Amino acid sequence: MSDRTVFFISDGTGITAETFGNAILAQFDFKPRRVRLPFVDTPDKAHQAVRQINHTAELEGKKPLVFTTLVDRQAVNILQEGCKGMLMDMFGTFVQPLEQELSIKSHHRVGRFSDVSKSREYHDRIEAINYSLAHDDGQSNRDLTGADVILVGVSRSGKTPTSLYLAMQHGLKAANYPLIPEDFDRRQLPPALVPHKKKLFGLTIAPERLSEIRSERRPGSRYADLQNCRMEVSDAEAMMRRAGIRWLSTTTKSIEEIATTILQEVRPERLSY
Amino acid sequence: MSDRTVFFISDGTGITAETFGNAILAQFDFKPRRVRLPFVDTPDKAHQAVRQINHTAELEGKKPLVFTTLVDRQAVNILQEGCKGMLMDMFGTFVQPLEQELSIKSHHRVGRFSDVSKSREYHDRIEAINYSLAHDDGQSNRDLTGADVILVGVSRSGKTPTSLYLAMQHGLKAANYPLIPEDFDRRQLPPALVPHKKKLFGLTIAPERLSEIRSERRPGSRYADLQNCRMEVSDAEAMMRRAGIRWLSTTTKSIEEIATTILQEVRPERLSY
CATH class of the missing domain: 3.40.50 (Rossmann fold)
Incomplete structure (x- = not known):
């Protein structure tokens, strides 16, 4: 110090x-x-x-x-x-x-947040946060049509914090949906996602890092086991490749960096400005 | 344009x-x-x-x-x-x-997020987001001891987006807990909160605005009715006053402004820097 x-x-x-x-x-x-x-x-x-x-x-x-x-x-x-x-x-x-x-004078007005209760943009941001919370981790298939983007990936690949960040900072309705062993067995995307393929964006992660993160939650479990993580990640990547979904690896990236890349790729029409 | x-x-x-x-x-x-x-x-x-x-x-x-x-x-x-x-x-x-x-040279290094997987601060931020999600809307009383701050208030007073913002931007473990009619009938704080009084921070809101917000979700309901909103808000404020909880009104404030005020008041020891 x-x-x-x-x-x-x-x-x-x-x-x-x-x-x-x-x-x-x-x-x-x-x-x-x-x-x-x-x-x-x-x-x-x-x-x-x-x-x-x-x-x-x-x-x-x-x-x-x-x-x-x-x-x-x-x-x-x-x-x-x-x-x-x-x-x-x-x-x-x-x-x-x-x-x-x-050739215009600045108005020296304080703050960009004045009178938020009357701001459409602020209202949409709060709506987006509520939407993303309600559509976290595949909780609801309802109203996926309303999503600006739907993140997919294995459990703990970074979907939840990224969706919330996209909602909070960019006013995007960001749903997220886990890819689970049942999907890999069927070798198909979760059926709820099929009609929304254009909005899908995949997150993947190095199996070693995934195993580390999962071990913090459930040490010694099959869920956190490196061998199992390797299989899930490889299955998920194969599935995204087959389905033609854009994806990136979150291993060394911050949620800010992930979100910026998604915005560049997805270019949703309804951006916060 | x-x-x-x-x-x-x-x-x-x-x-x-x-x-x-x-x-x-x-x-x-x-x-x-x-x-x-x-x-x-x-x-x-x-x-x-x-x-x-x-x-x-x-x-x-x-x-x-x-x-x-x-x-x-x-x-x-x-x-x-x-x-x-x-x-x-x-x-x-x-x-x-x-x-x-x-009298030192800048290092011209790019980005403040490099190598996040090795950053303690980043890890704590993600943990805080997970914590705040798990402790949204009184979902869990477990581990409230670990909270940096616990927001209380009536449903739709702004607790959820504020908790998530505090977690995401400031790495705070921010739980939130609703004050509901049953608490007002008992005229007492929810029992789970009593041991954590020092960490409580209240959010209130003008009944007119609350009724507007609730009407978007459940139009025509008792929940959204202005008279009912008036009662809930007045009961909640009375309860917070009796319990000596600090509080602020969110009516015209953005989540950024609410969060800044909470940080000033609560001054949690574990700030993101």
Whole structure:
């Protein structure tokens, strides 16, 4: 742990400030202390932030790093004038040049989430989360016509977290459906999926990794046994190949990376924007 | 729809590039066409991006806006030299001044998700998602001791999407538990929750909004009836007040805003960083 502190300051949730700051910090091999200051939406709170930053600067004898996505220029000015940190001001840096290029003024409005109860997009996102939950792990065949994408793969190949991520971040109705030994015996896709072949996307995984993951849940079981995992994975891949389903391996991929690839491949028409 | 295109270019998933670009674009009242170009991780792909941008510039007769989080300087140089768009380069802008302040060199490494199968943090996040799913809607009382936070509230007050968001984005084991008419009749918290009072956080919602949401699921039902919603909400708030549980109203808040407030209030020790 370094003796340097990083502040993330925002008038809203601070999600953008953290994404921005963390992406930049990831370029450096050091582990600062992190402090989030969300909802800094009055001059009072901006002054309070300045006091906190300057107190830290004194204690540590080093400039704190301050990532801000403050929209309100008055708040930014308070920070600029008073604070002893190194200010990285995302809006100040990019918004003004954009105003010139676009020949329109920015409106300095705070937050992208205001009044969500009236937003169609937000409503659709919540609907998508509910849909994906109801169609997790083949729980329901009903209404698969409504799915934007249906993930298939053996148990623990990453279908559930990926479906939820696609719903939560991209507003996609993402169902998921397990491929199980009975399907391999019949050498056929689960019948419920056949009418929806265009929407299917397969996830596979290295048998060694699968066995590791399954062992955490059911150590010593046939389910987790490496030999069994090898057979299931090879059967599942053969089935996806025969059926002409696009697929990828999740072995070393994060749900974000899996989701991005699926979006590129499936290109569902109804994207969140 | 404007006749101006915005590109988001990244060597990874493009999530940071989009967060960065969309936050800035949200300051302007115009709706550009959006194009994501993730996984731009070779000079070839950078040249391809340049061609695509320049083709668009020609078609539209306007400079495309290009938000990049490219880490690889060679790729950035290809864009800078060749492309006719307005380049907003997040890393180039902030990383160099930081190198000076920190007196360390950035490593220009791509992506924050490399080799997830070996990352403890990623593993904990997936565990948290599984935990939150298994403890959705009071499904299981087992292992509530392991929860970082337990959300309570009437049905459809926003507990499920918020729990999943806390798990997915912050790696928190977030259980959720419904408050139902039987609890109000007994005028007591569900017994399973009593030992975990410190971890409880309440969600409430305006009865009018609740009735709207419930009506989408079960139109004309007693469940969705405004009078019934009024009673449930008032009973739930009274119960939370008596039990000394912190709570907030979700009526006009996004899951991101709700989650941020919960994190500030609960300050669970085990945060994702």
